[in-house]
Amino acid sequence: MNTQFWVVQAFNGISYGALLFLVGSGLSLIFGVMRIVNLSHGSYFLLGGYVALSVISGTGSWALSLPVAALAIAVVGIAMERLFLRSEGFESLRNAALALGLGILFALAIQAWKPNIVGSRPEFIVVAAVASVVLYFLLSRISVVAIETDVLRQVLLTVGFAFLFQQAALDIWGGNNMDIVPPAELTRSVVVGGIYLPLYRIFMIAMAVAIGIALWLAMEKTRMGAAVRATVDDAQMARGVGIDTNRISMFIFALGAFLAALGGVIGGAFLGIYPGLDFEMLPLAFAVVIIGGMGSLGGAAIGALAVGLADNFGKALFPEVSYFTLYAPMVLILAIKPTGLFGRD
Amino acid sequence: MESQRIKILIVAVIMVALALIVPKSGSFVVLLATRAMAFAIVAMSLDILLGFTGLASLGQAAYFGVGAYLCAVLATKFHFGLGWDFWIVVVLGILIGMALAAVFGLFAIRASGVYFLMITLALGQCVWGLAYRWNSLTGGDNGINMTGRPNFGIDLSNEVTWFYLVFAFFTVSLLLLYLLVRSPFGKSLAGIRERELRMQILGYNTWLHKYIAFIIAGGFGGLAGVLWAHTNGHVSPETVVLTTSVDALLMVVLGGAGTLVGGAIGAAIVFGLREYLSTLVPWWQYVLGGVYVLTILYLPTGLMGIPERIRQARAGRKKAPGQSGDAKKLASVPS
Numbered sequence: 304m305n306t307q308f309w310v311v312q313a314f315n316g317i318s319y320g321a322l323l324f325l326v327g328s329g330l331s332l333i334f335g336v337m338r339i340v341n342l343s344h345g346s347y348f349l350l351g352g353y354v355a356l357s358v359i360s361g362t363g364s365w366a367l368s369l370p371v372a373a374l375a376i377a378v379v380g381i382a383m384e385r386l387f388l389r390s391e392g393f394e395s396l397r398n399a400a401l402a403l404g405l406g407i408l409f410a411l412a413i414q415a416w417k418p419n420i421v422g423s424r425p426e427f428i429v430v431a432a433v434a435s436v437v438l439y440f441l442l443s444r445i446s447v448v449a450i451e452t453d454v455l456r457q458v459l460l461t462v463g464f465a466f467l468f469q470q471a472a473l474d475i476w477g478g479n480n481m482d483i484v485p486p487a488e489l490t491r492s493v494v495v496g497g498i499y500l501p502l503y504r505i506f507m508i509a510m511a512v513a514i515g516i517a518l519w520l521a522m523e524k525t526r527m528g529a530a531v532r533a534t535v536d537d538a539q540m541a542r543g544v545g546i547d548t549n550r551i552s553m554f555i556f557a558l559g560a561f562l563a564a565l566g567g568v569i570g571g572a573f574l575g576i577y578p579g580l581d582f583e584m585l586p587l588a589f590a591v592v593i594i595g596g597m598g599s600l601g602g603a604a605i606g607a608l609a610v611g612l613a614d615n616f617g618k619a620l621f622p623e624v625s626y627f628t629l630y631a632p633m634v635l636i637l638a639i640k641p642t643g644l645f646g647r648d
Numbered sequence: 649m650e651s652q653r654i655k656i657l658i659v660a661v662i663m664v665a666l667a668l669i670v671p672k673s674g675s676f677v678v679l680l681a682t683r684a685m686a687f688a689i690v691a692m693s694l695d696i697l698l699g700f701t702g703l704a705s706l707g708q709a710a711y712f713g714v715g716a717y718l719c720a721v722l723a724t725k726f727h728f729g730l731g732w733d734f735w736i737v738v739v740l741g742i743l744i745g746m747a748l749a750a751v752f753g754l755f756a757i758r759a760s761g762v763y764f765l766m767i768t769l770a771l772g773q774c775v776w777g778l779a780y781r782w783n784s785l786t787g788g789d790n791g792i793n794m795t796g797r798p799n800f801g802i803d804l805s806n807e808v809t810w811f812y813l814v815f816a817f818f819t820v821s822l823l824l825l826y827l828l829v830r831s832p833f834g835k836s837l838a839g840i841r842e843r844e845l846r847m848q849i850l851g852y853n854t855w856l857h858k859y860i861a862f863i864i865a866g867g868f869g870g871l872a873g874v875l876w877a878h879t880n881g882h883v884s885p886e887t888v889v890l891t892t893s894v895d896a897l898l899m900v901v902l903g904g905a906g907t908l909v910g911g912a913i914g915a916a917i918v919f920g921l922r923e924y925l926s927t928l929v930p931w932w933q934y935v936l937g938g939v940y941v942l943t944i945l946y947l948p949t950g951l952m953g954i955p956e957r958i959r960q961a962r963a964g965r966k967k968a969p970g971q972s973g974d975a976k977k978l979a980s981v982p983s
Contacts, residue, residue, distance in 0.1 A: 447945050460945070462898070
């Protein structure tokens with residue numbers, strides 16, 4: 304245990320923290336603005352990685368996969384937010400989406416049960432379409448109680464989506480452990496003061512710092528950012544003074560999904576991309592959010608750094624209780640200051 | 649009161665039917681029912697918190713997990729609990745669940761709403777972290793393989809015998825929890841759920857009430873864990889993982905929070921889907937995810953709430969439109 308050990312571990316911890324910042328900052332903003340506890344945030348991370356894999360195998364460009372994956376998942380996030388988490392305005396579209404999904408499931412079930420009835424593709428489509436239409440009218444008759452104010456139902460709804468995403472990812476990309484290979488220039492190491500540091504981890508830190516600064520500038524210096532901060536502080540008042548909180552919540556949800564997916568592409572290079580990664584990242588992202596305080600960007604940065612370092616040093620120094628040393632401080636912070644270190648009441 | 653008697657009668661008939669039909673239905677169904685019943689105890693204990701006290705705990709798997717790990721560690725490392733001493737393990741399992749809840753409750757009970765959710769999640773993750781990493785005690789990711797079921801004159805390795813034992817524990821738990829919610833203590837819990845401030849003004853120590861409810865739920869969780877360890881024959885970090893806690897929550901909401909048997913119905917449906925459907929089709933998880941989404945959106949009061957919703961819809965149609973008591977009724981459902 305010499306200086307080198309501490310330097311290398313600290314460096315690894317900081318770079319892991321950089322990754323966690325990408326996942327955690329979005330989750331934190333989503334909670335701060337919308338009071339939504341989003342348990343499908345880990346899925347955005349994983350799906351981002353998978354989409355990037357497809358882009359890389361299709362075009363061969365790693366640099367292209369970053370924005371494409373992040374934007375694709377941002378669209379998924381918007382769809383989820385508009386159709387399911389905010390109910391007003393899109394009821395019929397939501398019912399249609401659900402009816403279509405259920406109709407296809409129904410057709411699949413018939414196919415598995417009686418293959419002779421639904422054998423060919425046209426038959427399958429007809430059965431699915433008929434079932435969808437029937438289900439659509441059925442679902443339209445049931446009134447949906449608003450979900451905005453009910454934390455528990457939001458949690459369970461987002462978990463439901465996490466399961467759906469999990470299965471979809473399994474169907475599309477299979478269950479194997481895959482790796483995102485960054486370009487060769489980033490896989491080299493640099494020597495700083497006699498210590499080899501992987502360039503890729505430096506890139507991760509730089510990326511997180513750049514995004515952190517950009518987010519901070521957007522939050523502090525732009526009109527949009529001021530509106531977001533106002534919504535975090537008091538959504539009702541913000542609406543009262545004419546801020547369109549509805550649009551802000553959509554924007555923030557998209558941003559959160561965007562950042563998580565970006566994290567998935569970047570993190571996929573050294574974590575790998577595999578089924579189950581979603582629910583591995585999720586509690587870590589929550590640790591970041593809780594330590595830093597929900598809705599606070601600076602808090603998310605500090606929280607990410609703390610979790611990254613605690614995770615690395617914990618695993619290196621006392622492996623048997625390493626996760627305990629990560630989550631126990633989270634409990635203490637919550638017990639002493641429920642709003643987190645930098646959260647406002 | 650009359651309808652209450654009818655409900656009890658229905659539950660009793662279903663229980664007797666289960667006890668008679670399941671053992672004759674093949675080993676797959678017996679095992680499925682045993683697992684669902686063991687887990688249903690967790691779901692029902694969570695209902696005490698969620699449905700009757702209004703506390704949405706996202707870490708109920710922790711108590712379940714310590715019970716299971718206690719049983720597994722004692723059996724494999726100390727050969728304890730494989731004869732008559734199984735009953736001591738059951739008591740120890742309940743006690744360890746209660747002890748853990750007593751410690752965790754000190755941190756958690758102060759919080760409310762989303763912070764309660766978060767802190768129970770963090771506490772659950774603490775236990776998961778230990779289970780996952782503490783290799784020398786828990787076997788880490790691989791978990792612990794049990795060496796066999798207890799045998800004290802009655803050989804519990806027989807699946808049907810074991811089913812009857814779990815069934816008995818399930819029945820007793822249901823009965824005890826029912827007595828609990830009908831007791832004055834249970835009534836004050838419901839009062840806290842409806843309006844905590846009012847109960848405080850009336851002079852109730854609401855913190856203590858919630859704390860005791862939390863400990864009781866932990867005890868039943870520990871009991872379920874012991875049963876689970878022997879049912880499964882294998883204990884792994886899967887038992888304490890976040891999704892197990894979430895599953896328990898869904899079961900309660902799916903069946904109907906605040907109904908006790910709702911948790912059991914939810915457990916039966918979720919286990920049925922997960923274990924039976926997964927043997928039939930590869931896309932079973934779409935169904936599970938779909939159940940989550942549909943339940944939350946269209947069935948906020950759960951399956952047990954369906955008759956009430958239909959009744960209200962009928963009553964609402966007779967009255968002038970827009971006068972239905974639907975919204976008000978649903979608003980008072982604990983969340």
